[in-house]
Amino acid sequence: MKWMLLISFLLITNCLKAQDTLPADLLEVVEAELAIEGIQVTCSELRKLQQSTPKIVLLDARDKENYRMEHLQGAKHIGFDAAALSVKNIWYINRNKKIVVYSTNGIEGKKIAAKLREMGFDNTSNLLGGIEEWNRKLLPTKRLKKNKKN
Numbered sequence: 001m002k003w004m005l006l007i008s009f010l011l012i013t014n015c016l017k018a019q020d021t022l023p024a025d026l027l028e029v030v031e032a033e034l035a036i037e038g039i040q041v042t043c044s045e046l047r048k049l050q051q052s053t054p055k056i057v058l059l060d061a062r063d064k065e066n067y068r069m070e071h072l073q074g075a076k077h078i079g080f081d082a083a084a085l086s087v088k089n090i091w092y093i094n095r096n097k098k099i100v101v102y103s104t105n106g107i108e109g110k111k112i113a114a115k116l117r118e119m120g121f122d123n124t125s126n127l128l129g130g131i132e133e134w135n136r137k138l139l140p141t142k143r144l145k146k147n148k149k150n
Contacts, residue, residue, distance in 0.1 A: 039113065040128045043137050046100055053098055061103040061112040062131070070143045072102065072134065080108040082115040095121050102127035102134070 041049070049056055058075035060067045067077040078090065080103060093099065099121055103109035106129050113126040127134065135141065 039117075039125060040106075040110070041100060041125045042128050043134050043139060046127055046134075047139060049098060049100070055094075055097055057093055057097050057099045059093075059099060059101045059112070060131075061101050061109045066104070068144060070131070070141050072131070073140060073142050075102075075142075078112060080112065082108075082111045085112065085115050085119070087119065090116070090119075090121075093121065095123075097123065099124040100127055101125070103130045105132050106130040 056074075058072050059078040060071050060075045061078055061080045063080065064077060067075075071077075078085070078101070099113075099116065101109045101113040101116065101124065103112070103126075106126060109130055110126040113124045116124040129136075131141070
């Protein structure tokens with residue numbers, strides 16, 4: 001069912017891109033349908049969480065260079081290799097806090113979030129659409145400052 005909904009969303013999105021408009025209410029409905037049981041959060045949900053939950057843990061599941069160039073404010077780099085994820089490299093994460101993992105487009109983030117849930121981090125979600133969707137919505141990130149040449 002979710003795959004059919006996703007395919008429908010993609011078809012509608014592509015059709016409406018020609019018009020360069022996507023009704024906000026349609027996008028919110030589709031995002032809500034895809035954000036299943038707290039496993040995934042939308043950009044707007046994460047933004048609300050950031051404002052209401054003081055100690056939310058953000059984990060960046062991309063390569064180090066992408067993290068260095070741009071990441072969500074306060075995010076820690078965790079990488080994108082779910083197989084290499086172990087308690088040794090995430091010992092500092094409090095299991096009782098809300099954890100949101102994000103990747104470039106949400107795919108790798110979903111894998112890392114699932115792995116963290118398997119490891120007992122039950123309050124872990126993935127950012128639907130990843131940092132690409134975050135940037136499409138023009139939400140704030142921390143970017144590498146370019147050096148000025150004299």
